[in-house]
Amino acid sequence: MMKVLHLTITLNPEEGGGTQKVVCDLVETLAQKGLDVTIFSTLKRGEEIKIFQPRGVKIKIFQRSFFSHLWNSHSPALQIALEKEIKNFDLIHIHGIWHHLLFVAYKAAKKFHKPFIITPHGTLEPWPLSYKFLRKKIYYSLIQKRILKEASAIQAITTQEAKNIQNLGIKTRIVVIPNGINLKEFQKIPENKTLERFFPELINKKYFLFLGRLHPVKGLDLLVRAFSQITKERNDIFLVIAGPDELGYRKELEKILKSEDAMENTIFTGLVTEEKKVALLSNANFLVLPSYSEVRGISILEAAACGIPVIATHKCNFPEIEEFKTGILIDPDISQLRKAILILLNNQNLGKEMGENGKKMVFEKFTWEKISGEIIKFYQDLLGNKF
Numbered sequence: 001m002m003k004v005l006h007l008t009i010t011l012n013p014e015e016g017g018g019t020q021k022v023v024c025d026l027v028e029t030l031a032q033k034g035l036d037v038t039i040f041s042t043l044k045r046g047e048e049i050k051i052f053q054p055r056g057v058k059i060k061i062f063q064r065s066f067f068s069h070l071w072n073s074h075s076p077a078l079q080i081a082l083e084k085e086i087k088n089f090d091l092i093h094i095h096g097i098w099h100h101l102l103f104v105a106y107k108a109a110k111k112f113h114k115p116f117i118i119t120p121h122g123t124l125e126p127w128p129l130s131y132k133f134l135r136k137k138i139y140y141s142l143i144q145k146r147i148l149k150e151a152s153a154i155q156a157i158t159t160q161e162a163k164n165i166q167n168l169g170i171k172t173r174i175v176v177i178p179n180g181i182n183l184k185e186f187q188k189i190p191e192n193k194t195l196e197r198f199f200p201e202l203i204n205k206k207y208f209l210f211l212g213r214l215h216p217v218k219g220l221d222l223l224v225r226a227f228s229q230i231t232k233e234r235n236d237i238f239l240v241i242a243g244p245d246e247l248g249y250r251k252e253l254e255k256i257l258k259s260e261d262a263m264e265n266t267i268f269t270g271l272v273t274e275e276k277k278v279a280l281l282s283n284a285n286f287l288v289l290p291s292y293s294e295v296r297g298i299s300i301l302e303a304a305a306c307g308i309p310v311i312a313t314h315k316c317n318f319p320e321i322e323e324f325k326t327g328i329l330i331d332p333d334i335s336q337l338r339k340a341i342l343i344l345l346n347n348q349n350l351g352k353e354m355g356e357n358g359k360k361m362v363f364e365k366f367t368w369e370k371i372s373g374e375i376i377k378f379y380q381d382l383l384g385n386k387f
Helices: 018-032 076-088 100-111 126-130 135-151 159-166 192-198 220-231 248-260 275-283 298-305 334-345 348-365 368-382
Strands: 003-007 036-043 057-064 091-095 116-119 153-154 173-174 206-211 237-242 266-270 287-289 311-314 328-329
Touching: 003 018, 003 076, 003 100, 018 036, 018 368, 076 100, 076 368, 091 100, 091 159, 091 275, 100 116, 100 135, 116 266, 126 135, 135 206, 153 159, 153 368, 159 173, 173 275, 192 275, 206 275, 206 334, 220 237, 220 248, 237 275, 248 266, 275 298, 287 298, 298 311, 298 348, 328 334, 334 348
Parallel strands: 003 036, 003 091, 036 057, 091 116, 116 153, 153 173, 206 237, 206 287, 237 266, 287 311, 311 328
Antiparallel strands: none
8 A cells, every 4th residue: 555645834724725725635535545645734833723634644733843933834843753754655745845844854755765746836936936035045046946856756736837847947857737626515505594694794795706815926906906996886796805814914905995995895704614615606606816826726626616607817827717618817907807807797697607617627627536546646657656
């Protein structure tokens, strides 16, 4: 039986966002297919344990040290456990970069001659690299570039992400395997009573939805400004922004909305549970993801599974939106976003057609059942087909 260790900085949905959901759905599916899967992760000091719990997977959580504010996920306890236990695994799969966890996993894998894979999850895209540029440039030159070059392989989520990694001068083998979705979570679409129980203020309201972390990379500045313009023409539309606040960014968004007199038509929900998320998605007119940088945002797949159309930017790297006609792709631009929103608000039949196309797209290309098979073949190839 193949034994694989996955490492990710957090299993806390309030901190990790879509990446952690992807990791947990993946490892759960791999375990269901017969792999022996373990996750090592970290927890903030004093933080309550509110984590994803993938079934059939061994989970080990380690406290972060005081130095985590200088080196993300710094955890001597994890480092010690890794040194002791890494010899028990056939393969190491590391999610994300820029953190202490990747560094210690790399050192342990090299010491014990274990193959290791890195999935950057979009962190090497141009926009994230430009964010806190100087700090990342120094770290990349001193540490990160060497680790990427010495990895056994890199998993990219899209072909564009693979090209962007290669453009950094990384010649490591790159395999493109997309993120997936667990369709079981969306098989039973909740009734209006579920929405009424959680969000009574939305009953009989037309609304569209943003779902994700509140962070500058998500293009929420564009969204609230475009929405504010629309509310000046019609006051029957609501914007729901669902997701955990990062960096106190919600205050900036509220400031814009208040200055444009659009705050009364905006609802911030904070982090939502799976049940609440499905209720919001299945009752929304459409989803909007106006990101400046994204690699196949998981919320796009979730919206498609719920049968609603999507407005997303080309920077989301999701060409299937146009290929399957599941929504509208735009540039990160306020006027284009405003126009796309009005198109879907004023054409319900078009929205229904796009929603049905989205269901077809997810079923054909993006279920974990299919994608996990590609991951397993990837693992087997790296290990010389010993399993």
